Amino acid sequence: MKVKQKYTEKAISKIELFDADMGCTYLKDALEHIIHLGRKSKKKTRVFIITDGCPFDKEECLHLIEKSANEFDIKYFSLGIGNECDEGLVREIAEKGYGKFEFSKKEVDIVEKVIFLFESSMQIYLSDFKLTIQKTPQNFY
Numbered sequence: 001m002k003v004k005q006k007y008t009e010k011a012i013s014k015i016e017l018f019d020a021d022m023g024c025t026y027l028k029d030a031l032e033h034i035i036h037l038g039r040k041s042k043k044k045t046r047v048f049i050i051t052d053g054c055p056f057d058k059e060e061c062l063h064l065i066e067k068s069a070n071e072f073d074i075k076y077f078s079l080g081i082g083n084e085c086d087e088g089l090v091r092e093i094a095e096k097g098y099g100k101f102e103f104s105k106k107e108v109d110i111v112e113k114v115i116f117l118f119e120s121s122m123q124i125y126l127s128d129f130k131l132t133i134q135k136t137p138q139n140f141y
Contacts, residue, residue, distance in 0.1 A: 004122060011118050012111060015050075027055040028064065035068040045074040046121040048114075049093055054086035062089075066096035075099045077117040081110065 027049070038045035055061055068074045076097025080090035081104050094101035100120045102113040 004119065007122075008115055008118055011114065015111075015114055026057065027061045028057040031061055031064045031068075035064065035072070035074065038068065038072050038074045045072070046099075047074060047076045047097070048117060048121075049076060049078045050081060050114075051078070051090065052081045052085050054089055058086070058089055062092055062096055065093055069097045075121065077101065077121055079104060079110070079113055079117060 031047075034045070034047055038047075065076050069076065074097070076093050077099040078090045078093040078097075078101045080087055080101070083105060085103070087103065090101050090103065093099070100117060102117055104110045104113050
């Protein structure tokens with residue numbers, strides 16, 4: 001079994017256990033815990049935020065996401081579910097967290113969208129990249 005397929009199946013089995021109580025979302029504490037773990041880890045940290053609404057602490061969460069994405073190798077991927085999710089939040093999580101985002105208005109799309117985000121999270125990103133091209137009479141590019 002390919003490594004990618006193995007991790008995809010593992011992620012899907014975990015997601016199938018998720019449950020929501022339709023209450024309010026307090027995302028800040030969870031983010032702080034993840035950032036603490038990611039800071040100590042030598043592995044790349046990828047965070048998936050799946051939301052059907054909007055957290056009370058939206059601005060604080062976006063600040064934490066941006067700060068941790070810039071200071072540590074933590075990337076954020078987000079999925080907005082349903083008609084009531086804050087689409088701006090879902091986009092901003094991915095933008096500030098150097099990841100990708102998706103929306104699912106129908107329940108049948110969710111697994112497909114999660115797989116896309118999961119596969120995107122395994123792509124290699126360039127960092128600290130510098131390209132210098134010099135024009136000389138001997139070699140012109």
